[in-house]
Amino acid sequence: MSVEIPENMEEVAMQLAQHQVRGEQVDEKAVIQNAVRDILQAFFDEALEGHYDDVKWDGDDLVVTDIMGDEVGRIQPQSSSFVDDFKNDADSLIERLENATAKIVGGR
Template sequence: MSVEIPENMEEVAMQLAQHQVRGEQADETTVIQNAVRDILQAFFDEALEGHYDDVNWQGDDLVVTDFMGKEVGRIHPQASTFIDDFKADADTLIERLEDETTTIVGGR
């Protein structure tokens, strides 16, 4: 994973502080949402050996589309939101995202 992508709440706090130092507006929810999406995107880029699929938010779900724009996967949070999942146990969420990536990529 990239140093720029927070993988736990401590790293979220550090990234929030960096935004503040730069005079940028950011809140915890936005940082976590971006982190979860970016983590999943990184897993897909690694699994496919390049950026072929896109990960985006659709409501509370993460939707994976292929290079033609066709939905190839959808991941739902275990709690009410991925923010809650991340706050409760970021490591477990990251493992789950990695497993979901393997399932979606392997299913094609």
């Protein structure tokens, strides 16, 4: 995973501080949402050995589309949101995203 993608709340706090130093207005929720999407995107890029699928938000779900724009997977949070999942247990969420990636990629 990239150093720029926070994988726990300590790294989220560090990224928030970096944004503040640069004068950028970003809240914790946005940093976590970006991190969750970026983590899943990184798993897909690694599994497919390149950037072929795109990960985007659709409400509270993460939707994976293939190079043709067709939906190939949808991942939902375990709790009310991925932000809460990340705050409660980021390691478990990351493992779940990795498993979901393997299932979606392997199912094609």
